[in-house]
Amino acid sequence: MTGRHDAETTDTRAGTGGADAPHRHAAEHLAPRGGVRLAGVRKTYGAGDNVVHALDGVDLELPAGSFTVVLGPSGSGKTTMLNVVGGIEQATAGTVEVAGQDISGRSPVDLAGFRREHVGFVFQFFNLVPTLTARENVEIIVELTGVGQAKRAPELLAQVGLAERADHFPAQLSGGQQQRVAIARALATDPDLLLADEPTGALDLTTGRQILGVLLDLNRAGRTVVVVTHNASVAQIADTVVTVVDGKIRSVEHQESPADAEAVSW
Ligand SMILES: Nc1ncnc2c1ncn2[C@@H]1O[C@H](COP(=O)(O)OP(=O)(O)OP(=O)(O)O)[C@@H](O)[C@H]1O
């Protein structure tokens, strides 16, 4: 355990912010949950001359409650790793354990059940339903998955600083606000593990920092968070920095005193 949330009750990171911080409601504190263990993980696409080893023997352990940033060049396997960890894709070989469960070799139906119970995803382009309001975008996940409580939608939107925008449609929201709706949606099932693929990739710096602050707060509440990005500056906020090259782990670094979201720039 890295215990970042244990050690940081008095800090002034962006995540704990002032009266107008967008995430000031994220005060829940839970036991760390959602740890990840990969052993000998391979993911192979195609066959013969077209074979691609997207993950080529990955061993990695991310303790429950850790905040990891995964860096690596385009095509290095970052998204594939996130998708294998989150049960969107099945590993070709190796062991994948999440939240104490071995999900290697599970059927697609089983994996869908696992995702519903344990994982929240946040994507670069938000992926909100344009014809639904912010509140409805959160509620629909509860309806679709049968996990969580639809009536918590306003509370989750308040947690990401969007209480006043609950009845707005995505087109009426800024990019950062849309991404906050997407985070509230990912929280609707109360996941142990939050996986974000380039969550700030479509955002300006100020908005991006706010989103990273929200993710830090959610991590402080006990969730394991993994952020994939091209942006090396984002790695400052992580307690664990993983670099992936050609489907292999190149390095795993632990940072004693991660910076706050305000330190990030691009
Ligand atoms: N469904 C697929 N079929 C075939 N090859 C794939 C598939 N998905 C990914 N790949 C290949 O696997 C490798 C890793 O892809 P991945 O999307 O994980 O990279 P990435 O690190 O996320 O890149 P980026 O930073 O551009 O998003 C790439 O060579 C990619 O072309």
Ligand SMILES: [Mg+2]
């Ligand atoms: Mg990717």
